[in-house]
Amino acid sequence: MSTRPTPTAAQAGPVLETLTLGIRYGRTRVLDGASLAVPAGCVYALLGRNGSGKSSLVRVLLGQRPAATGSARLFGQDPWTHRTSLMARVGVVPEEPDAPPEMTATQLSAFCARLHARWDRGVVSERLRRFGVPQDRPFGRLSKGQKGAVMLALALGHAPELLLLDDPTLGLDVVARDAVFGEVIGELADRGTTVFVTTHDLRAVEGIADRVAILHEGRLALEGPLEAVKAEWGRPLEEIFATVTTGRPAPTIAVPREVEP
Amino acid sequence: MNRVLAVAARELRERWLLFPAAVVLGCVPIVLPAFGLRPADSQFVGLVTAVSLGAAAAVIVGSSMLARDAANGRLGFLFSRPLPWGAVWGGKWLAALVLVAASGLLAAIPWMAAYPLASLGGHHGDSWFKAMLDGPRSLFCFTLIVLAVGLANFGATALRSRSAWLVVDGALLLASLWATWRYVAPLVLFGIVAGEPWKPVKLVLPLALALVVGSLAQVAVGRSDLHRAHRAASIGFWAVITLTLTLAAGYLQWALAVDPSQLQAWAVTRDPAGRWVYLGGTASRSNWYPHGLLVDTSTGRYLRRGPSLGLGGLVAGDSAQGAVFAASGRACALTGYDTRRGGTRVALFDLTADLPRPREVMLESSAPPSSDSAFALSPSAASLFMVHESGASLFELPSGRRLATVTIKPGWRPLVARFLAEGQARVWLAPSVQSPRAELAVVDLAVDGRSRMLPFPITATLTPSQSWHAAVPNDAGTRILTRDGGVRLRDAADGRLIATLAESSRETTAAFLSDGRIVVGEGNPAVAGPATTGPGATLTLFDATGVRLAAFSVPTQSTGLSLGAEVAPGRILVSSFRSPFLPEDTLVVDVDAGRVVERLVGLRPAMGFWTASAAAPPGGGTSSVHFFRDVEDHVVRIDFATGERRIVAGPGAPKGERLKGL
Numbered sequence: 001m002s003t004r005p006t007p008t009a010a011q012a013g014p015v016l017e018t019l020t021l022g023i024r025y026g027r028t029r030v031l032d033g034a035s036l037a038v039p040a041g042c043v044y045a046l047l048g049r050n051g052s053g054k055s056s057l058v059r060v061l062l063g064q065r066p067a068a069t070g071s072a073r074l075f076g077q078d079p080w081t082h083r084t085s086l087m088a089r090v091g092v093v094p095e096e097p098d099a100p101p102e103m104t105a106t107q108l109s110a111f112c113a114r115l116h117a118r119w120d121r122g123v124v125s126e127r128l129r130r131f132g133v134p135q136d137r138p139f140g141r142l143s144k145g146q147k148g149a150v151m152l153a154l155a156l157g158h159a160p161e162l163l164l165l166d167d168p169t170l171g172l173d174v175v176a177r178d179a180v181f182g183e184v185i186g187e188l189a190d191r192g193t194t195v196f197v198t199t200h201d202l203r204a205v206e207g208i209a210d211r212v213a214i215l216h217e218g219r220l221a222l223e224g225p226l227e228a229v230k231a232e233w234g235r236p237l238e239e240i241f242a243t244v245t246t247g248r249p250a251p252t253i254a255v256p257r258e259v260e261p
Numbered sequence: 262m263n264r265v266l267a268v269a270a271r272e273l274r275e276r277w278l279l280f281p282a283a284v285v286l287g288c289v290p291i292v293l294p295a296f297g298l299r300p301a302d303s304q305f306v307g308l309v310t311a312v313s314l315g316a317a318a319a320v321i322v323g324s325s326m327l328a329r330d331a332a333n334g335r336l337g338f339l340f341s342r343p344l345p346w347g348a349v350w351g352g353k354w355l356a357a358l359v360l361v362a363a364s365g366l367l368a369a370i371p372w373m374a375a376y377p378l379a380s381l382g383g384h385h386g387d388s389w390f391k392a393m394l395d396g397p398r399s400l401f402c403f404t405l406i407v408l409a410v411g412l413a414n415f416g417a418t419a420l421r422s423r424s425a426w427l428v429v430d431g432a433l434l435l436a437s438l439w440a441t442w443r444y445v446a447p448l449v450l451f452g453i454v455a456g457e458p459w460k461p462v463k464l465v466l467p468l469a470l471a472l473v474v475g476s477l478a479q480v481a482v483g484r485s486d487l488h489r490a491h492r493a494a495s496i497g498f499w500a501v502i503t504l505t506l507t508l509a510a511g512y513l514q515w516a517l518a519v520d521p522s523q524l525q526a527w528a529v530t531r532d533p534a535g536r537w538v539y540l541g542g543t544a545s546r547s548n549w550y551p552h553g554l555l556v557d558t559s560t561g562r563y564l565r566r567g568p569s570l571g572l573g574g575l576v577a578g579d580s581a582q583g584a585v586f587a588a589s590g591r592a593c594a595l596t597g598y599d600t601r602r603g604g605t606r607v608a609l610f611d612l613t614a615d616l617p618r619p620r621e622v623m624l625e626s627s628a629p630p631s632s633d634s635a636f637a638l639s640p641s642a643a644s645l646f647m648v649h650e651s652g653a654s655l656f657e658l659p660s661g662r663r664l665a666t667v668t669i670k671p672g673w674r675p676l677v678a679r680f681l682a683e684g685q686a687r688v689w690l691a692p693s694v695q696s697p698r699a700e701l702a703v704v705d706l707a708v709d710g711r712s713r714m715l716p717f718p719i720t721a722t723l724t725p726s727q728s729w730h731a732a733v734p735n736d737a738g739t740r741i742l743t744r745d746g747g748v749r750l751r752d753a754a755d756g757r758l759i760a761t762l763a764e765s766s767r768e769t770t771a772a773f774l775s776d777g778r779i780v781v782g783e784g785n786p787a788v789a790g791p792a793t794t795g796p797g798a799t800l801t802l803f804d805a806t807g808v809r810l811a812a813f814s815v816p817t818q819s820t821g822l823s824l825g826a827e828v829a830p831g832r833i834l835v836s837s838f839r840s841p842f843l844p845e846d847t848l849v850v851d852v853d854a855g856r857v858v859e860r861l862v863g864l865r866p867a868m869g870f871w872t873a874s875a876a877a878p879p880g881g882g883t884s885s886v887h888f889f890r891d892v893e894d895h896v897v898r899i900d901f902a903t904g905e906r907r908i909v910a911g912p913g914a915p916k917g918e919r920l921k922g923l
Binding site for chain 1: 346
C-alpha cells in the first residue's frame with residue numbers, strides 16, 4: 001500500500017459519517033441503523049451482495065434522497081440540505097454510467113467545467129487518453145468499460161476531496177477493472193483523496209482498502225480495519241464475506257467500530 | 262444563471278433536430294399550391310402544421326425533460342454536480358419553452374411570409390410582428406405552452422413511476438373535475454369572471470401554475486428518484502389545484518352572496534298587495550350573473566335564489582320569468598329549469614308563513630321553460646298554468662301532476678296568461694316573431710280538460726316590438742286592449758272588436774282602470790317647446806264600452822310613453838322612457854280631474870320580466886303600493902295611501918335578513 005498524505009487539521013473529523021442511518025422505499029426497509037465513519041485519506045470499502053442497500057446508501061450520501069431515520073454527514077454537513085456545496089468537494093462514479101449519451105467526452109468535460117469552480121480539462125483529457133477512450137465519440141456509443149473510464153475521469157476533474165465509487169467495476173472485464181482501481185490508487189498516491197467504494201469485487205478491494213464494512217440484509221454486519229478483520233477471522237476477505245452474507249454463524253468479532261485517530 | 266444556461270444548452274443540443282424539422286414543415290404550405298391545393302386551404306394547413314408541431318414538441322420535450330431522465334437514471338449525473346436543484350429545474354424548463362416556442366414559430370415563419378396577416382382577416386393590419394406582441398394573446402399562447410409542457414411532464418412522470426400515487430392522482434382528478442364543474446364552470450358560464458381579453462389567461466393560468474409548482478417540487482424533493490419525484494409533483498400540483506378550487510368556490514359563494522343593497526335590479530315582479538317583490542338584476546361583484554331575490558319589503562327579509570347545476574346544464578339564479586304570485590297574495594312560485602329531468606320545476610312559497618320555505622315541485626311531463634313561456638298561479642295557488650310555444654297545461658300544486666293540456670298550433674307565442682277563476686285559465690297569443698301576421702289568438706283551458714283555441718283577426722300586422730304588448734287584458738280577463746295600428750277594445754274571449762279607441766301611428770299606450778274605464782295615451786306631434794318636457798301627451802278617457810268621456814294633455818316626454826298602474830281609484834301613473842341612463846319623472850294623473858296631481862321626480866315604474874304573468878290585486882281593486890326605479894338603480898317602494906317611500910334594493914337599501922331555503 002502506498003504512503004498517504006496525513007490529513008490536515010480541518011479534515012481531522014470523519015469525511016463521511018453515518019449514524020444509525022435508515023433508508024426506506026415506501027414500506028420496504030433497505031437499510032436499518034447503519035453507523036460508519038470514514039476518516040480523511042482513508043480508502044473505505046463497503047461490501048455487500050446485490051440488493052443489500054449499498055447504492056441506496058450512496059444516494060443518501062449524494063443528497064439525492066433523504067435519510068428515513070438517523071443521519072448522514074459529508075464533511076460534517078447533511079448532504080440532503082447542503083448537496084450543492086458538498087458536490088463541489090465530491091467526485092462520483094455511479095453504478096450505471098449516467099452521462100448524457102449524445103455528448104462526447106470532450107463536451108462532457110466542457111459541460112462540467114461550467115458547473116465546477118475549478119476544473120482541469122487537461123487532466124481529464126490526459127486521463128481519457130491514458131484510458132484509450134475516444135474523446136470525440138458520443139458517450140452513448142462507448143463500450144461499458146470506456147463509459148466507466150469517462151465517468152472516473154469526470155469524477156476526478158475537479159480534484160475532489162472525496163471520491164464516491166458505487167460498484168465501479170460492475171460488468172467490466174478484468175483489464176478495465178484493473179485500470180479503474182489502478183487509477184484510484186494513482187489518485188490516492190497523488191493527493192490523498194478519501195475514497196468510499198461500494199463493491200463486491202473483493203479481490204480488487206483487498207489491494208487498496210484501509211477499512212471495510214459488509215452490509216447484509218440492510219444491516220451493517222461487520223465493520224473495521226481490513227487487516228484487523230482478516231487477522232481476527234484468520235481467513236481471506238472472500239471467505240469472511242461469504243460467511244457473513246450467507247448467514248452462517250460467524251465467530252465473535254472484537255473489531256472496534258470507532259474511527260481510529 | 263450560468264448553470265441554468267449550461268443545463269438549458271445541453272437540453273437544446275440533445276433536441277436540436279426539432280429546429281430544421283420545423284423549418285421544413287413550415288415550407289410545406291407554401292409548396293402545396295403547386296400540387297393543386299387552393300391557397301386558402303394552404304393557409305389552413307400552415308396554421309395547423311405550426312400549431313401541431315408546437316403541440317408535438319411540447320409533448321415530446323415535456324415528457325422527456327425530467328421523467329425520462331429520472332427513469333433512465335440520467336438525472337443523477339446533474340445531481341452529483343455542484344448544481345442547485347433550481348438550476349436543474351430552470352435549465353430544463355427554459356430549454357423546453359424555447360424548443361416548443363421556437364419550433365412552432367419556425368414552422369410558422371415561412372407561412373407568415375407567404376400569407377400576409379391582412380389576407381387572413383387579422384385585427385393587426387398587415388403586421389404579424391404586432392399580432393405576436395399582442396399582450397393578452399401572446400401571454401395566453403405562452404401559458405398554453407407552459408400548460409402543454411407541464412401536462413406532458415406530469416403525465417410522463419406519473420406513468421413512468423407506476424407508483425400507487427397514480428390511484429391518488431386518478432381520485433383527485435375526478436374530484437377536481439367535479440369541483441371545476443361545480444365551482445369554476447358557473448364563474449365562466451354565468452359571466453361572473455369577466456375582463457376580456459384576459460379571461461382566457463385567467464382560466465388556464467392556475468392549471469399552468471399548478472403544473473409548474475408540481476415540477477418544482479418534483480425536482481426539489483424528488484431529485485433523481487422517480488417515485489419520490491412523482492409523489493412530490495403530485496402533492497405540489499394538487500395543492501395548487503385544491504387551493505385554486507377552494508378560492509374559486511369561495512369566490513363563487515362571495516359573488517353569489519348578494520343582498521338587496523348590492524343589487525342593481527333590472528326587473529321587478531311584485532305580489533298584488535305589494536308586500537313581496539321578486540327582484541332580478543346584477544351586482545358589480547358578479548358582473549353579468551343574473552341574481553334573483555325574493556324580498557319581503559315589510560321586514561327586509563329576503564330569499565336568494567342560487568344557481569342550479571346538473572349534468573343537463575347550468576341555470577342561473579333567476580328564471581326567465583321571474584316570479585308569479587297568486588292573486589290572493591298568499592303564494593309565490595319561482596319557475597326554473599330542472600337540469601336533471603329536463604322539464605320545469607317550481608319553487609312554491611307560502612308567503613303567509615313566518616319563515617317561507619320553498620317546496621320544490623317538478624311539473625309532470627313539462628317542457629323546459631324559456632323566455633317565451635308564460636305562467637300564472639291560480640288565486641288559491643292550487644294550480645299553475647304554464648304556456649309555451651306548443652302547448653298550455655294546468656298542473657296541480659303542490660303535487661305537480663298535470664291536470665289538463667291543450668296543444669297550440671305552430672307559429673304562436675304566449676303574451677299574457679291569467680286565471681279567470683280557480684281552475685279556469687286563459688292565455689292570449691301573438692304570432693311568433695318568425696311568422697308575423699295580422700292575427701291574435703286566445704286559448705282557454707279548464708282543469709276538467711275543456712279547452713279551445715281561437716285565432717282572430719286584427720287590423721294590422723304587428724312589428725316585433727309591438728307584439729310584446731299586443732294585448733292588455735283587464736283584471737277579470739274579459740276585455741283586452743290590442744295595439745294593432747292604434748288602440749282597440751276587444752272581447753277577450755273571441756277577439757271581437759268592440760270599439761276603436763285610437764287610430765294613430767304615433768306612440769300609443771292604454772290601460773284599464775279598476776272600474777272598467779280605459780285610458781289611452783298618445784304622444785303629441787313634436788312642437789317647439791322646452792326640451793325637458795317634450796311635446797307632451799294626450800290622455801283620453803273612455804267608459805267600459807269604448808265611449809269617449811274626456812281628453813286632456815299632460816306634460817311628459819312622448820318617447821316611450823307608458824300608462825302604469827292605478828295607484829288609487831281614478832289616479833294613474835304616466836311615464837316615459839328614453840334611456841336607462843336618463844332620469845325620468847313619473848306623473849300621477851287624476852283622470853277625473855284631468856290634471857297631474859303629483860310628479861315623482863327621477864323615478865320611473867319598475868318593470869317586470871319579459872313575459873307578463875300578472876296577478877290581479879285581491880278583489881280586482883287597486884293597490885296603493887308600487888315600485889319605481891331611479892337612474893342610480895335604486896328600487897323605491899311607494900305607498901300612495903300613506904305617502905311612505907322606502908328603498909328596497911340598490912345602494913342605501915337595508916341589507917335585510919337572509920332566509921335560508923333557496
